[in-house]
Amino acid sequence: MERTTRYSKKRAAILSAIQGTDCHPSAEWVYQTLKPSHPDLSLGTVYRNLIFFQERGDIRSVGVVRGHERFDGITTPHSHFICSRCGAVMDLSQIELADHLDRDVSEQYGLMVDYHELSFHGVCQTCIQNQQHEEDILS
Amino acid sequence: MERTTRYSKKRAAILSAIQGTDCHPSAEWVYQTLKPSHPDLSLGTVYRNLIFFQERGDIRSVGVVRGHERFDGITTPHSHFICSRCGAVMDLSQIELADHLDRDVSEQYGLMVDYHELSFHGVCQTCIQNQQHEEDILS
DNA sequence: ATGACTGCAAAGACTTTGCATCTTT
DNA sequence: AAAGATGCAAAGTCTTTGCAGTCAT
Numbered sequence: 001m002e003r004t005t006r007y008s009k010k011r012a013a014i015l016s017a018i019q020g021t022d023c024h025p026s027a028e029w030v031y032q033t034l035k036p037s038h039p040d041l042s043l044g045t046v047y048r049n050l051i052f053f054q055e056r057g058d059i060r061s062v063g064v065v066r067g068h069e070r071f072d073g074i075t076t077p078h079s080h081f082i083c084s085r086c087g088a089v090m091d092l093s094q095i096e097l098a099d100h101l102d103r104d105v106s107e108q109y110g111l112m113v114d115y116h117e118l119s120f121h122g123v124c125q126t127c128i129q130n131q132q133h134e135e136d137i138l139s
Numbered sequence: 140m141e142r143t144t145r146y147s148k149k150r151a152a153i154l155s156a157i158q159g160t161d162c163h164p165s166a167e168w169v170y171q172t173l174k175p176s177h178p179d180l181s182l183g184t185v186y187r188n189l190i191f192f193q194e195r196g197d198i199r200s201v202g203v204v205r206g207h208e209r210f211d212g213i214t215t216p217h218s219h220f221i222c223s224r225c226g227a228v229m230d231l232s233q234i235e236l237a238d239h240l241d242r243d244v245s246e247q248y249g250l251m252v253d254y255h256e257l258s259f260h261g262v263c264q265t266c267i268q269n270q271q272h273e274e275d276i277l278s
Numbered sequence: 279a280t281g282a283c284t285g286c287a288a289a290g291a292c293t294t295t296g297c298a299t300c301t302t303t
Numbered sequence: 304a305a306a307g308a309t310g311c312a313a314a315g316t317c318t319t320t321g322c323a324g325t326c327a328t
Contacts, residue, residue: 008283045284069317084253101234105220114260117258117260121255146302181310181311183309184310206317
């Protein structure tokens with residue numbers, strides 16, 4: 001009794017939208033982005049497909065930033081930077097840990113590691129500059 | 140016009156509860172745990188103090204697990220393991236990255252890194268065993 | 279045709295907030 | 304007494320769901 005998967009145009013558009021951006025979108029972003037081309041898209045469908053794609057391993061959650069869950073269409077190893085000022089999430093493609101780390105942790109602690117997530121938190125370039133501007137104005 | 144901080148008994152109890160456990164509690168956990176000794180405690184107060192302590196750097200958010208934000212009273216460098224089956228969050232005190240990594244990222248990408256968070260995701264020992272039991276029963 | 283997928287709107291779950299009251303200093 | 308902290312409950316946000324209708328195979 002296998003459940004067969006059917007590919008609807010909306011489902012394909014949702015995955016494509018996520019994989020086609022590096023902004024690590026939220027459900028709302030996907031919805032707003034596809035609204036013009038798919039006027040009858042509903043937010044519920046976006047949420048349902050987000051879960052569907054995660055279960056299939058096509059996308060991964062980067063975590064919840066300011067109340068919004070953010071997703072990543074790239075599932076190969078890389079790290080993230082999250083701006084605590086504006087909420088931007090960006091890839092740090094050059095930063096990644098040794099391949100064997102997951103296995104090391106599994107063996108050392110006796111648990112089963114599927115993947116890891118390394119994220120740096122701080123203030124992004126843009127916000128640093130904006131802050132500088134504010135200081136200039138105040139001085 | 141400095142805002143002076145006043146230490147209420149409830150505020151102290153909330154911080155103490157968080158720092159006195161390694162379960163990486165949620166707001167609800169803190170509330171339920173303190174309820175017996177502080178019958179008139181309100182959830183709003185817990186949430187307000189969670190924000191207060193985060194701003195002061197006394198505690199840190201570990202992230203949102205299954206819809207509940209989880210906190211850590213230990214702010215020295217260490218990693219976490221998050222069980223995707225039961226939602227448990229545990230410390231991996233022996234796993235931590237090189238000290239200079241934050242600085243490296245700052246310089247390499249031109250942004251300001253405050254801290255990083257490394258979390259491993261998978262299935263914990265307990266859930267592995269429970270799964271084994273289920274399989275035994277089914278076979 | 280059958281079973282999946284979707285739209286819509288209601289329901290849920292967690293968190294934030296306003297205001298009057300109580301505490302700490 | 305003054306200003307901060309809390310209780311309570313209402314309001315807010317984001318996400319999940321039930322159900323009837325639609326679409327893919």
